[in-house]
Amino acid sequence: DTEVTQTPKHLVMGMTNKKSLKCEQHMGHRAMYWYKQKAKKPPELMFVYSYEKLSINESVPSRFSPECPNSSLLNLHLHALQPEDSALYLCASSLYQGLDTSNQPQHFGDGTRLSIL
Amino acid sequence: AQKITQTQPGMFVQEKEAVTLDCTYDTSDPSYGLFWYKQPSSGEMIFLIYQGSYDQQNATEGRYSLNFQKARKSANLVISASQLGDSAMYFCAMREGGSEKLVFGKGTKLTVNP
Numbered sequence A: 001d002t003e004v005t006q007t008p009k010h011l012v013m014g015m016t017n018k019k020s021l022k023c024e025q026h027m028g029h030r031a032m033y034w035y036k037q038k039a040k041k042p043p044e045l046m047f048v049y050s051y052e053k054l055s056i057n058e059s060v061p062s063r064f065s066p067e068c069p070n071s072s073l074l075n076l077h078l079h080a081l082q083p084e085d086s087a088l089y090l091c092a093s094s095l096y097q098g099l100d101t102s103n104q105p106q107h108f109g110d111g112t113r114l115s116i117l
Numbered sequence B: 001a002q003k004i005t006q007t008q009p010g011m012f013v014q015e016k017e018a019v020t021l022d023c024t025y026d027t028s029d030p031s032y033g034l035f036w037y038k039q040p041s042s043g044e045m046i047f048l049i050y051q052g053s054y055d056q057q058n059a060t061e062g063r064y065s066l067n068f069q070k071a072r073k074s075a076n077l078v079i080s081a082s083q084l085g086d087s088a089m090y091f092c093a094m095r096e097g098g099s100e101k102l103v104f105g106k107g108t109k110l111t112v113n114p
Helices: none
Strands: A004-007 A010-013 A018-025 A031-037 A044-050 A053-057 A064-070 A073-079 A087-094 A112-116 B010-014 B019-021 B032-039 B046-052 B064-069 B074-079 B088-096 B108-113
Touching (some): A004 A087, A010 A018, A018 A031, A018 A087, A044 A064, A044 A073, A053 A064, A073 A087, B010 B019, B019 B108, B032 B064, B032 B074, B046 B064, B046 B074, B074 B088
Parallel strands (some): A010 A112, B010 B108
Antiparallel strands (some): A004 A018, A018 A073, A031 A044, A044 A053, A064 A073, A087 A112, B019 B074, B032 B046, B032 B088, B088 B108
């Protein structure tokens, strides 16, 4: 079992639907991440939250809207998605303590498999 | 410029044998960390092993070891005594000091044959 919990595990939605992906960690990590992963490709970074503030948005379309209500929780709100948005969405967290973060691995959840009809 | 290079799209190994998965990296930051992740077909990304740029010794975690050659900028993963459950995609990744980003290679798909 991973220490980063993602729900739901699978999601099928139409292009006009609104849904949310949820991610939770209780490791005291202060950085949380959303990644998108297509089949047979590495994960692509979408958003980074550091101390509950959005620090990186990798030019993600506005139909994806992240939210970090507290240090343990990260949401990704989805609206008017396109078929090409079908992918595995991974959440991760890391400690993010001190200036040098190079020794801090990211811990991933099991992901949400999203299919857009 | 690609910072992490994994040149082996696919690798095959017999059960109980050792296998080496290659990874080279490029950075000018003196402080960096190198990570290996395993991703089975079910999707979860599992952290396996870490090597810091200042570490004098190669990292080991159970059957996993990292062959770190700093001058060559390589960080190869060695899996000893392969098991059928080791069949998965393996990603090498790097994090530079102070960076929030983890940069991934393209991955190597490992198949363990009985």
